[in-house]
Amino acid sequence: MAGNKLGILLTTSPENQDMHTVVKLCDAALAAGKEVQVFMMCDGVYGSYCASMTDLIPKGVQISQCHHNAEERKMEEEHIPVKSASQYIFSGIIEDVDRLITFC
């Protein structure tokens, strides 16, 4: 990857292989010295309940999720360690990163 910033969009729920791939991808990107931003939407917001995902935050991965989708799923965001965000924030992530990988 030419740049230093990687963005990841995750829209599938934790029982899908995608979340495991995202976690491993984040670990690999961090090990390579990349900055990583993850945005979760649709059923991807359930990743907020998974330690494998939230454990990435102290390692330096910035994780945010779609507030609208979390609200639809009755998630209590005040108990979730990821940032509550909007699609507008996601547009900023896309503009900021050098490469975006989507898991839809």
Next chain:
Amino acid sequence: MGDNICIMLRRSPFSTVRNFEALRSCVGLSMGDSPLTMVFVEDGVYTLSAKGKPLLEGFDWNKHLEMLKELEFELVVDGTSAKERGVTEFNHEPSVKSRDEIAAILRDAKAVITY
């Protein structure tokens, strides 16, 4: 590679609410600075079919499409996919393009988000 964000819908809107979610996301993304193009391929072309009627209450994707048209974002349909499925009449006046033209849109995009 430009700044364009391409959202590509491949699935039928009748079997998932993800198309609705993708369009909602598009409306949100439209507030950013990057130009946005929506591409409808394969079963995704049904989303724009004039004969397609949303079945689930509260998930009428047309409200998002109307908003995107008002914001003057281009809606692009893969002509081959539409022809294969007998979709000849469209809502929201999309541009019908060839696969080569759509490949060029994807190639030139900064990011492609596929639903």
